[in-house]
Amino acid sequence: MKNYNNILVINLMHIGDLMLATPVLRTLRANFPQANITLLGDKKLGDLVVHNQWLDECLLIDKKGADNRLMAFIKFIFKIRRKKYDLVINLHRNERASALAAFSGARTIVGYSKPIFSLFFTKVMQNPSVAHHIGRGPFHMFPPFKYVPGWKHQVHAHLEVLQKTVGVEKIDDGGLEMWIDQKDINRSEEIWRESFPSGTKVVAFNIGASWLTKRWLDSSFAQCADELLAKGYGVAFFGGPMDTEIVEKCISLMKYKNSELIKIFTGKLSLGELGAMLKKCALMLTTDSGPMHVGVSQNVPVVTMFGASPVPGFYPYDAKSVLIKAPEKCHPCGMHQCPWEGDRNLACMKNIPVATVMKYVWELLAKYEDMAGNVPREYGAYECRVVDVATGE
Structure with a gap:
């Protein structure tokens, strides 16, 4: 397993999705005790993670407000690049999160990604917790359709990203964690x-x-x-x-x-x-x-x-x-x-x-x-x- 000193975890999703990412933070701390670990999340959800004891820092993006303009978004990317992360782990497979990871300037970029941005990733993984609709023409969202539900819990999927892309050997899963001010x-x-x-x-x-x-x-x-x-x-x-x-x-x-x-x-x-x-x-x-x-x-x-x-x-x-x-x-x-x-x-x-x-x-x-x-x-x-x-x- 490589040694990483400056790690960024990205999860810009909703309340439950962010909570389901917290076992990753504990596991990263167990494997990289001296590293600086940062979480990038949605500003409106900051209360969920700003006091997380496994983190050194929280970066919060106002994705529905001030940072929802192109120039502001580009400025935020440069803010990330100035942090000089050597490992970025993206746990949110949408365009915004994928772009932030792809253009972060990190030496190693892993996790979930949209196809175009995946070209900049070191290793991309499927998220086996989410549903997949297999298309049958333009009306595949209506019955009958071939539907493949998620087959692995989101926490386990995230931890598997650490194992298969970062080489993490010690899984320290303390369940969902939230510290309150x-x-x-x-x-x-x-x-x-x-x-x-x-x-x-x-x-x-x-x-x-x-x-x-x-x-x-x-x-x-x-x-x-x-x-x-x-x-x-x-x-x-x-x-x-x-x-x-x-x-x-x-x-x-x-x-x-x-x-x-x-x-x-x-x-x-x-x-x-x-x-x-x-x-x-x-x-x-x-x-x-x-x-x-x-x-x-x-x-x-x-x-x-x-x-x-x-x-x-x-x-x-x-x-x-x-x-x-x-x-x-x-x-x-x-x-x-x-x-x-x-x-x-x-x-x-x-x-x-x-x-x-x-x-x-x-x-x-x-x-x-x-x-x-x-x-x-x-x-x-x-x-x-x-x-x-x-x-x-």
């Missing part, structure tokens, strides 16, 4: 005291998702919330500003919609505050989403429902957690919109019963609710339990 911890303490009576066991709800095909029914979430409230649990709704409307709709469907134990934090928290608040929760009930992976990083037991998402690629990276899926022939499709109509529309989510979900909610609460905020982390235990509603296991 003390000011965010203090703020979350204040919010929590103002929101819930002392001693309340709270279940976090994240009902939004980046794709419609990842969302469980609002009415189903509402039934789950009612069952929890009826037994004295608090219910905390999280998510970003884009989720405000669906949270309001969900609450409108609830029997106990006026309960003082319902609190809405949707669109009101920074990512640092989100992590600190989730850590206080006894359990998280969620779709496949970025906040799900933040919850995992804070060691919160998770119950999640997967529709379009490929299970092997993006399951919650924690053996405590439970993933529930329906046995639909088209699952997982990897599509943002369901092409079927009538009863088949979103059947993968409609056919996950509330009773099945609540069975595992109660099971995990019975085991972990008294350890909220202090659930022990088991090193290496990251493969979640997958439940098929047809068989129960």
Whole structure:
């Protein structure tokens, strides 16, 4: 294995994708303890990584704002070149990230890349966690199509990049990790005291998702919330500003919609505050989403429902957690919109019963609710339990 002294890791993707890259940082530190290790990420997601103890520096690009102009982007490339990295690892296969890696000036450039930029890479790898649609003419995005879902978890795919392109021999996989600034911890303490009576066991709800095909029914979430409230649990709704409307709709469907134990934090928290608040929760009930992976990083037991998402690629990276899926022939499709109509529309989510979900909610609460905020982390235990509603296991 070569020795590298100045390493840049690039991941410009979304919340969950950035969290799934954190085991790479720990493994790099274990193999290159004296190296300067930098992560390049999206500025709006900085809270997730700026305090990561395996990093020496974070570079943040405002990819939807100031740096989204050609001249600003070129200027950012020169900023990277001045850092004189000897190793660049790209973990985001899109044009922007591929270009930043390709023109970084590094001696060794490895990872995922778009074809044109791959000419500048030392070694390019396929990402086996993401879906592949095999085209059948111009309409291959609609059934019938040949679809190949991801077959390896994203964390394992990233670590394989280190093994096969950098020669890393020691894998130090500590799971998903996020360190939180003390000011965010203090703020979350204040919010929590103002929101819930002392001693309340709270279940976090994240009902939004980046794709419609990842969302469980609002009415189903509402039934789950009612069952929890009826037994004295608090219910905390999280998510970003884009989720405000669906949270309001969900609450409108609830029997106990006026309960003082319902609190809405949707669109009101920074990512640092989100992590600190989730850590206080006894359990998280969620779709496949970025906040799900933040919850995992804070060691919160998770119950999640997967529709379009490929299970092997993006399951919650924690053996405590439970993933529930329906046995639909088209699952997982990897599509943002369901092409079927009538009863088949979103059947993968409609056919996950509330009773099945609540069975595992109660099971995990019975085991972990008294350890909220202090659930022990088991090193290496990251493969979640997958439940098929047809068989129960």
